[in-house]
Amino acid sequence: MTQNADTSQYTKGAFGSNLAAHFHLKESEQVSTAWPVNNLFAITRLQSDAGLPDRTTPVPREAALLISVSILPVPLRTYELWIDGKAVDVGKAIGAPYIPSFHTQFFDLQSDPCCWTGTGFDYVHYHVPRAGLDEIAKDHGIKPVGSYRFAQGEHDIVLAQLTQYVLPLIGSRDWTNSLALDQFSLIFGAHVLKTYAGVPPLGVTKRGGLAPWQGRRATEMVRENLDGGVRLSDLARECGLSVSHFTRAFRKSFGVSPYRWLLERRIDYAKALLLTSDLPIANIALQSGFSDQSTFTRAFGRIVGDSPSRWKRSVSSRA
Template sequence: MTNQHIFSRGMQQVLGLPDQRIPVIKTIQNNSLAATRCRRDLPFDAITNPLPREDAYMIVIQISGKNSRELWLDGKPVKTEILGAGGVVFHDLRQSVQFCFHDPLDSVNYFLPRKTLNAIADDADASRVSDLTFTPGVGVMDQVVAELTRPLLPAFDNPDRVSQLFADHISLALGFHIAHTYGGMRTIARRQGGLAAWQERRAKELMGANLEEDVSTAELAKECSLSVGHFARAFRHSTGLSPHQWLLRRRLDEAHGLLRDSRLSLAEIARACGFADQSHFTNAYTRRRGISPGAWRRQKEIFPKS
């Protein structure tokens, strides 16, 4: 999860950003989907180096402020519009893409290979996407991309806290949305069922047996003899939760039980239940229960059961 993707290194060379400012989240869904947070406090004074040509798309969402820029595709200038917070632009990396930014930069850039779009279409029994439809240099407001990006933002400061299941969840949802909304992918209307009883049981066993370890959606899908996309949809249909959400609840329930053992520190409980550290555990527990684990433990000491 914390290894740099080639796209991350390419963006560093293009934008001149130091390593620590561009953490990357990489997931596997037959292929990889990378997300890079790019931040620069000052505008650029020159045209950037061109991005490496690849059979892929770069999808950029502006996080804060506005960004006015000049754009060149294969050396030819392209008219652009100011990109405000929440605006999304697309770039076809089969072309040589260069920029000149006139405002500070704060964006999340997604790298979406064409082979990933093909895998998504194949999994959905749909026709493959030939090209994405967009106007170069012109942004669109996309609420789905914004909602999927929002929970990723804290992860760029703490990439080690990102579980594989969470990254898979974002990757699958984003890829499907892009293929459907901008690639015209149409799935065959059919009744979507859940997992068989043995599949649901096996998936939950794998996630619950070793809470301190990370597991990917691909591993769970393989154990259930399903494709990644089919498994993710069927698991949600059966449980009402994504695999990531189910595992997080399972970890929090286990941690809640361990809080009753005063011999264990919060840090020890966090490690035992698969959280990156005590802070990660505390934040997740507080969001779920409305009280910090330390405060809950102190409350129980003050008001013990009679």
């Protein structure tokens, strides 16, 4: 299991190795971020070629949701589900003999969910603290949500797309405790509130951008932490704002999200190193805050539209 040291204090909850143990598995992949400070938003991928030898063991009740997206179809002839000790007819709920790939199952971790599957599976599980959702709602003037809609095998196209996006990043050092995962968790949380709690869309706001001093301080902190060590909560606290308010105000002021702004500054620094040094690309990647050369090359291509080496040759030939 991959877990950043900053989140190692969180040892309880249905995520990572804890969740794997409930599924009788020894291995898992995880990325996680504090959400809010005393809770953990975590994404765990669990895979098995053989299915489960027995039903999952009881998951301790907690004030959190577990939202599961199956990467592979799940045949219902070898799948059983219990909620609060009562069997659930999943086939009746979805009207099909299997749960299609990238469909969603939504559980309240206070309702003792338990399952068994006799065939191989590949699931991405989102551990979503209610406290984090309540914080997002509060920032939009909405009271904490009391109950969420129970869903089985739902075709939630937004969660399917988010899962496809995050799938190759689970277990990545670049994502655990990062601005990117912070931003992802806010998008995810807003969608959950809208789709499963009936909260009105949260995107509309009359608030403006950051004050000049807030913009200077935020960008200063990001520049000082090109390795991604700064968190959205750190930036928001420094500006005296909630995380979601800060994120919207930053985008209004700079036209991009905080994470995108960080990536652009990393690429600017990498460009300077490419033009003024003979360092190997791998070294430039590390000095620019990326975990490895391939991650750097992909980010460089997305932002610049070319590979680092071709960009360097092109600029040098015009000098």
